[in-house]
Amino acid sequence: MKIIIIGSGPAGLAAAAAAAENGAQVTVLERMPELSVKLRASGGGKCNFSNTLSPVEFMEKFGRNGRFMQDALNRFPNEFLIRFLEENNVPVSADDGFHYFPVSERAADIASAFRRKAAAHGAIFRTDSTVVDISLGFQLELSSGEKLTADKVILACGGKAFSNLGGTDRGLKLAEMVGHTVTETYPALAPVQIQETWVSAHAGLSLPDAALEFGKGRNKCSGHGELLFTHKGFSGPCALNLSGNIAAAASKEESFQIRFRPCWKHSVEFWQNELELMRKEGKIKLVRTWIAKYFPHALADRFCEMADASESRCCELKGSSRDKLIKMLGEGIALTVAGVGPMNCAMAMKGGVKLSEINPKTMESRIIPGLYFAGEILDLDGPCGGYHIRWALSGGFLAGTSAATL
Numbered sequence: 406m407k408i409i410i411i412g413s414g415p416a417g418l419a420a421a422a423a424a425a426e427n428g429a430q431v432t433v434l435e436r437m438p439e440l441s442v443k444l445r446a447s448g449g450g451k452c453n454f455s456n457t458l459s460p461v462e463f464m465e466k467f468g469r470n471g472r473f474m475q476d477a478l479n480r481f482p483n484e485f486l487i488r489f490l491e492e493n494n495v496p497v498s499a500d501d502g503f504h505y506f507p508v509s510e511r512a513a514d515i516a517s518a519f520r521r522k523a524a525a526h527g528a529i530f531r532t533d534s535t536v537v538d539i540s541l542g543f544q545l546e547l548s549s550g551e552k553l554t555a556d557k558v559i560l561a562c563g564g565k566a567f568s569n570l571g572g573t574d575r576g577l578k579l580a581e582m583v584g585h586t587v588t589e590t591y592p593a594l595a596p597v598q599i600q601e602t603w604v605s606a607h608a609g610l611s612l613p614d615a616a617l618e619f620g621k622g623r624n625k626c627s628g629h630g631e632l633l634f635t636h637k638g639f640s641g642p643c644a645l646n647l648s649g650n651i652a653a654a655a656s657k658e659e660s661f662q663i664r665f666r667p668c669w670k671h672s673v674e675f676w677q678n679e680l681e682l683m684r685k686e687g688k689i690k691l692v693r694t695w696i697a698k699y700f701p702h703a704l705a706d707r708f709c710e711m712a713d714a715s716e717s718r719c720c721e722l723k724g725s726s727r728d729k730l731i732k733m734l735g736e737g738i739a740l741t742v743a744g745v746g747p748m749n750c751a752m753a754m755k756g757g758v759k760l761s762e763i764n765p766k767t768m769e770s771r772i773i774p775g776l777y778f779a780g781e782i783l784d785l786d787g788p789c790g791g792y793h794i795r796w797a798l799s800g801g802f803l804a805g806t807s808a809a810t811l
């Protein structure tokens with residue numbers, strides 16, 4: 406059985422190791438001059454390849470599409486990935502109790518472990534080999550004009566995010582060439598630009614547990630966590646994790662607003678009580694000094710300025726300023742989204758090959774028998790924290806095993 410795998414990211418590597426170990430004759434084609442470029446840069450070069458969540462908790466973090474991963478995560482769970490790495494001389498640990506890294510803190514060790522394993526079973530890796538055409542049968546054409554044939558093909562081409570590290574739409578185009586549907590794509594795990602200039606004026610500040618949200622009722626979409634103020638808007642896990650959803654929602658409206666709550670856990674009631682306490686006990690203290698118990702001074706000053714309370718003393722805070730402060734801090738401040746990304750600064754892509762066209766039990770196309778998919782090329786995106794690589798590895802193992810054995 407001759408299998409060609411397009412892409413040498415974590416999905417392609419896991420597929421190669423699994424298919425080669427199951428007796429297939431494997432060739433991996435990579436368009437970049439080096440293998441696994443994005444994987445080797447991941448997690449700041451340390452590769453946060455997984456986390457401690459159970460498959461059920463893990464899938465929930467990918468939203469409605471997450472259930473698609475069930476078979477891959479159950480057949481090739483965390484324990485399997487960890488054992489695979491440790492058996493291939495890459496000890497791993499989750500020192501903070503959540504994020505898994507190689508003990509060496511070298512992402513390259515993870516890439517080498519997979520490559521060595523696949524190569525030991527005869528897999529061939531070719532760089533500078535861009536697949537530009539695919540026809541059924543299978544026949545592949547490289548940008549050099551070279552033609553290759555295979556019994557089965559695994560598309561593990563990743564998504565468009567971070568082009569410097571190999572992100573490209575070439576895989577999506579190959580999928581479309583053979584009749585697959587690609588859903589709308591957006592940058593995810595990307596910075597969010599905000600129109601209101603007061604936000605960028607605080608570039609460099611961070612809040613430990615802020616919230617961003619949009620929509621109402623069942624359509625409400627929200628996230629919380631550390632939020633960084635940047636020269637153009639927001640970054641940090643709170644903004645990054647919601648960025649794909651913001652990008653998708655913002656693309657449908659001319660002027661799109663999100664709500665920013667500087668402290669996620671404090672509700673309107675909390676601020677009502679707190680400002681009442683402040684009025685009684687703060688005496689001649691400035692309101693902004695009291696509010697600075699909760700936020701960096703510059704932000705406390707900004708909130709008071711927005712509530713016309715810059716120079717107000719606690720004992721004489723006007724009712725209108727008090728109401729504004731409660732609304733801003735408890736319900737949130739409306740901000741206009743100026744953009745998300747761009748894609749070449751995004752760590753992931755939202756959207757991709759439509760999941761209903763793939764069999765989740767095998768990762769085989771429901772349209773073209775013998776064609777398999779794995780990794781970020783599929784319409785699945787999760788938050789920061791080892792989600793994307795774990796999915797690429799488990800899905801890659803399933804695709805490689807299925808292609809070699811079915």
Ligand SMILES: Cc1cc2nc3c(=O)[nH]c(=O)nc-3n(C[C@H](O)[C@H](O)[C@H](O)COP(=O)(O)OP(=O)(O)OC[C@H]3O[C@@H](n4cnc5c(N)ncnc54)[C@H](O)[C@@H]3O)c2cc1C
Pocket residue numbers: 411412413414415416417434435436437441442443444446447448449452453454455534535536537561562563564566567570571572573575576751752753779780781782790791792793794795797
């Ligand atoms: C800076 C950064 C840091 C990250 N850190 C983490 C992290 O710590 N933890 C985590 O879980 N996720 C992280 N991610 C996300 C994660 O790296 C990706 O989701 C993951 O690499 C996707 O794996 P993949 O195998 O599907 O695709 P990729 O890793 O993108 O690999 C696909 C490969 O296919 C090649 N290719 C594409 N088209 C063709 C073609 N036509 N012919 C030949 N080759 C082709 C590409 O050049 C690429 O090398 C990070 C992303 C970035 C950008």
